[in-house]
Amino acid sequence: MxxxxxxxxxxxxxxxxxxxxxxxxxxxxxxxxxxxxxxxxxxxxxxxxxxxxxxxxxxxxxxxxxxxxxxxxxxxxxxxxxxxxxxxxxxxxxxxxxxxxxxxxxxxxxxxxxxxxxxxxxxxxxxxxxxxxIPIIKTIREGLTANKIDWLAGIINGTGNFILTEMREKGRPFIDVLAEAQELGYAEADPTFDVEGIDAAHKLTILASIAFGIPLQFEKVYTEGISHISAQDILFAEELGYRIKHLGIAKRVPEGIELRVHPTLVPERLLLANVNGVMNAIMVHGDAVGPTLYYGAGAGxxxxxxxxxxxxxxxxxxxxxxxxxxxxxxxxxxxxLSDVRIMPIESVVTSYYLRMEVLDQPGVMANVARILSELDISIEAIIQKEPQIKGSEVAIILLTRNVEESKMNEAIAEIESLDSTLGDIVKIRAESLIN
Amino acid sequence: MxxxxxxxxxxxxxxxxxxxxxxxxxxxxxxxxxxxxxxxxxxxxxxxxxxxxxxxxxxxxxxxxxxxxxxxxxxxxxxxxxxxxxxxxxxxxxxxxxxxxxxxxxxxxxxxxxxxxxxxxxxxxxxxxxxxxIPIIKTIREGLTANKIDWLAGIINGTGNFILTEMREKGRPFIDVLAEAQELGYAEADPTFDVEGIDAAHKLTILASIAFGIPLQFEKVYTEGISHISAQDILFAEELGYRIKHLGIAKRVPEGIELRVHPTLVPERLLLANVNGVMNAIMVHGDAVGPTLYYGAGAGxxxxxxxxxxxxxxxxxxxxxxxxxxxxxxxxxxxxLSDVRIMPIESVVTSYYLRMEVLDQPGVMANVARILSELDISIEAIIQKEPQIKGSEVAIILLTRNVEESKMNEAIAEIESLDSTLGDIVKIRAESLIN
Incomplete structure (x- = not known):
């Protein structure tokens, strides 16, 4: 021929x-x-x-x-x-x-x-x-063609994963590791695309389209970067049994489809939580095949x-x-192709990691618990860190059960308005990625 | 239509x-x-x-x-x-x-x-x-078609992986876990195909053929099961930073192709080492793509x-x-299709985990080290366990560097012939799976 x-x-x-x-x-x-x-x-x-x-x-x-x-x-x-x-x-x-x-x-x-x-x-x-x-397009498009895809979640930006891995393994701040990633050529001079999640959102747009049979709609992806993640949060997450990964998540729910890129607490026993450095990996959950994972070099x-x-x-x-x-x-x-509704982030249901700095005084934790309880938000775990100096500020770390984002935001606003709460509350979404 | x-x-x-x-x-x-x-x-x-x-x-x-x-x-x-x-x-x-x-x-x-x-x-x-x-056939055949495949290594029998996982996590003996696997329906009444590696050898035959462009040649696969693996060896391997997995390995070497199914020590930081229960996973290393991994349910x-x-x-x-x-x-x-030579197991080069029971007396370890040294076998790590009763027998656990199997066997025979060596030496191959 x-x-x-x-x-x-x-x-x-x-x-x-x-x-x-x-x-x-x-x-x-x-x-x-x-x-x-x-x-x-x-x-x-x-x-x-x-x-x-x-x-x-x-x-x-x-x-x-x-x-x-x-x-x-x-x-x-x-x-x-x-x-x-x-x-x-x-x-x-x-x-x-x-x-x-x-x-x-x-x-x-x-x-x-x-x-x-x-x-x-x-x-x-x-x-x-x-x-x-990673032949992920072929896999979803042909290898898993028998399945109704329930969800997929992936580490689809190597630069971001390198930064989070270094922050965790060496306790270094974001800004330091970013500078190193730029020196190593992993990150661009303008790192916005990588660290703000835009690159991941591009990829998620494509994956979601072939997984669910919906048109490409980049503009509807909720996108949040990793520049606000602190080494401290990575450490606290680890105490709770989680790793923080920058994930692209596409999920079929009864009301539509969720498309979101954001830092995410992932249970540390999952393979996905153990994908380190610049490597990429995507979990895909199909109704027939169950959970699968695909791992390899995402760039180069x-x-x-x-x-x-x-x-x-x-x-x-x-x-x-x-x-x-x-x-x-x-x-x-x-x-x-079907014109399924893409869910606004406010309607997404997930669990949340919250970190708040509060005054070290009696009744503070009770007040926080009351606000959550009044909004029907269940607490999975709560840690109060000992203050460095007695009577100064302390950190409260919370892991909630599943709740709608709008309700979570309501609770956060209310807790932030308490006199005992100092500054903004850090909120990071958590996913069990089980089924 | x-x-x-x-x-x-x-x-x-x-x-x-x-x-x-x-x-x-x-x-x-x-x-x-x-x-x-x-x-x-x-x-x-x-x-x-x-x-x-x-x-x-x-x-x-x-x-x-x-x-x-x-x-x-x-x-x-x-x-x-x-x-x-x-x-x-x-x-x-x-x-x-x-x-x-x-x-x-x-x-x-x-x-x-x-x-x-x-x-x-x-x-x-x-x-x-x-x-x-797991769409592994499609992945190798189409997704990685640009690559010269260097090697692949996989957990391709869920029953075996379930047994090894339970043995490690609960310290239970092989025979107990096998009985449970049979009760759960993971293992057949006649478990030979699964635990003796025949099922894995069938699958490896197929994977090797599509990876290397060689005819199917099941009869040339070296096959070793997991029934001789003890909970103790799993524990010692862990001390050395390894997990024991039952792998199918196909590897291109200058002299031909290795096709082998056997229990294998795998560095615990690798994703493959963390694939547990009945799940399957295959690492495939291509010259262009580097290392990749594919994970999912291997049966059901x-x-x-x-x-x-x-x-x-x-x-x-x-x-x-x-x-x-x-x-x-x-x-x-x-x-x-090319008629590449399939290597006999004696010519395979890998590293080895050895466990030997020896008399607790001076000079025993020196003798073992001398035999290995005379055959140019380097030692990566050596552990001598404290005897339960002073003066009784002790276990020596060794991890070698890479050596040809025939030479390793020669050394083992020589060590077994020492008066101070009690019974047979346990030999389990180890693979770094890095490149």
Missing amino acids: EPVNIGICGLGTVGGGTFDVLNRNAKEITRRAGREIRVSHIGSRSPKTDYDLQQVCVLADVFDVATAPEVDIVVELIGGCDVALDLILTAIEQGKHVVTANKALIAEHGNEIFAAAQEKGVMVAFEAAVAGG GEATASAVVADIVDVVRTLTIDSDDRVPHLAFKSDC | EPVNIGICGLGTVGGGTFDVLNRNAKEITRRAGREIRVSHIGSRSPKTDYDLQQVCVLADVFDVATAPEVDIVVELIGGCDVALDLILTAIEQGKHVVTANKALIAEHGNEIFAAAQEKGVMVAFEAAVAGG GEATASAVVADIVDVVRTLTIDSDDRVPHLAFKSDC
């Missing part, structure tokens, strides 16, 4: 990794795919000189790659939402299949992209957009390339298939 | 689970597959009366299902190797696609089955044969049905594809 021609647009970390992996494992990949897959074109303004590009047509303008007649599959690895969107729509318009690692683009413009692809009968594959080398040139190349091989394999028989982009046929 | 007709042969735990899941999630599955999948035939001599079988043609002879003209996909869930082999070959002969959960059959007769399927241009899917609901009606139904949907999706473009049964094109 004829070789399939790949045009790689963007030769950064992932683009370079993809080029390397396709070359290094060419024999292995051909043995599997049944035909040769070769990089015929590269779009890059400044291709690194340490690649052997003799057999490749290098073009400065990525749009020339997308329109080159010889190219069968366009691989978009330039990132960002402006040029990348134009590029992908151009490639689709030319009847070319597309592979991309661009989570922001898929999360924010995927509905438009997939509609265009469907009209043209081409595929847009995006395994690399979520959790790097070669790990992400692993997913990009898997997508390329998948596309190659379906070149002869009726386009109606292909795995749908978002797992469910586009005319079968 | 026309519905696809499924014939389920065998209505036991998995067959019943498959029927239930296909019915319960029919709407969800149709939204994904794009066409209706319905159970048209069931082959069972005694179908349970609590199923609603009004719309189904129930036949006592499974061969009548395999030859029924209306059936598109035959689902073999009767187990065993005799009738099941005939049944699958009959279905293939009739030009029908096959889905099976039968690990023994695939491991021992897969080469023959896939050759027949290839000739007829039909698919034989077997996701449910390994690790129940609905979890296994999750894999069976995923296979059914996969087959449905490729009904219109050129058969050459389908994912090859064993991940690599059948004419691309």
Whole structure:
């Protein structure tokens, strides 16, 4: 059979990794795919000189790659939402299949992209957009296709997980570890996307769509970062038997679907609680399969390339298939997506870790307990820390049972209004992730 | 589009689970597959009366299902190797696609089955044969297709893992926990397949074949069970920072491929070491993706049905594809399988946990150390337990660095021949599973 021609647009970390992996494992990949897959074109303004590009047509303008007649599959690895969107729509318009690692683009413009692809009968594959080398898209979309997915919860931002891991293991403050992560190249100069949860929200948007058969709706994800997490809270959580992880959670509830990214207390005996450093892991709970977990590198040139190349091989394999028989982009046929309500965060039901600084005087804890009780909020555990100096302030740490967020906020406001409460109450959600 | 007709042969735990899941999630599955999948035939001599079988043609002879003209996909869930082999070959002969959960059959007769399927241009899917609901076949075959797989190591027998977990957590002896596992229905009346590693060897055979592109060769798997593991060894391993797990390991080395099932010391900080109870997990290390892990229920009606139904949907999706473009049964094109040497266990290089009972007298440890040193075997850790009664016997626990098994055996024989050594030395392999 004829070789399939790949045009790689963007030769950064992932683009370079993809080029390397396709070359290094060419024999292995051909043995599997049944035909040769070769990089015929590269779009890059400044291709690194340490690649052997003799057999490749290098073009400065990525749009020339997308329109080159010889190219069968366009691989978009330039990132960002402006040029990348134009590029992908151009490639689709030319009847070319597309592979991309661009989570922001898929999360924010995927509905438009997939509609265009469907009209043209081409595929847009995006395994690399979520959790790097872990084949989580394929797993949910194909491996768990028998299941009604109940929920998924994932550590889907390596930078954030590295920071929380270092804070826990070494008791270091957030700001210190962030600086180190930036030095190590794990975090960008502007770390907002990672530490404020935007990157995780992009990925959660995609996962939720393929898990539940709903359109991509990034704007409805509740997003909270980890910059306000203190080493102290990590320690107190541990006393209660929990680890704090920055999770993306998508959950089916009777009234709709919850989509939320926030720091979360997770029982320490769970595998998910023990995923450390820059690694990613996603728990997926299906009604037939029960709890499952998928773990691996969430970033890095070669790990992400692993997913990009898997997508390329998948596309190659379906070149002869009726386009109606292909795995749908978002797992469910586009005319079968359902318009389920996305729950506002105020309606979410979960349990809460609260930490409050209070005056060390009699009756304070009784007052707090009374407020919670009046709002029907049950307490799972309560710890009062001994004051450093007798009669000064003390910390009360509370773990509640499940309660609606709006009610929890009401209780917090009331406790904060007490004269004995000093400053704001720290609130972190907790999830048992059992069923 | 026309519905696809499924014939389920065998209505036991998995067959019943498959029927239930296909019915319960029919709407969800149709939204994904794009066409209706319905159970048209069931082959069972005694179908349970609590199923609603009004719309189904129930036949006592499974061969009548395999030859029924209306059936598109035959689902073999009767187990065993005799009738099941005939049944699958009959279905293939009739030009029908096959889905099976039968690990023994695939491991021992897969080469023959896939050759027949290839000739007829039909698919034989077997996701449910390994690790129940975890989509590990799909993951290795498609998700990690970019990778040269370096090794994989898995907890792929839930019964064995349940027994080792109980032994560790409660300090109970093997024989007690086995009896409990039998009562709970986790272990068969004849537990040989599970506790002696045969079931794991079947699964490892399949995993190794799709990971490395080698033919199925069950007879070459080195297989050792867990019945000789004592609660004491589990405890000593823990002192050294390890857990004992019953692993199936397939590893590419310069001289060939290692295929082995045996109890293994695993560093306790690894996720794999923390997979407890009846759960399964498989680590897969690829050259591009690095280490990954897949976790879930390895058995049970609905979890296994999750894999069976995923296979059914996969087959449905490729009904219109050129058969050459389908994912090859064993991940690599059948004419691309390579005849790599399977290493005899004597040539395997790994580290070892040794426990020996010796006389409590001067010079004993020095003698042991001298024998190891003369054979160039380095010691990673050594513990001598205080004797219960002064002057009686003591236990020496050793952890070696990497050494070839034949050399380790030589050292063991020499140490056992010392007058100061009492009885046989316990030898358990240890793996770091780092890269």
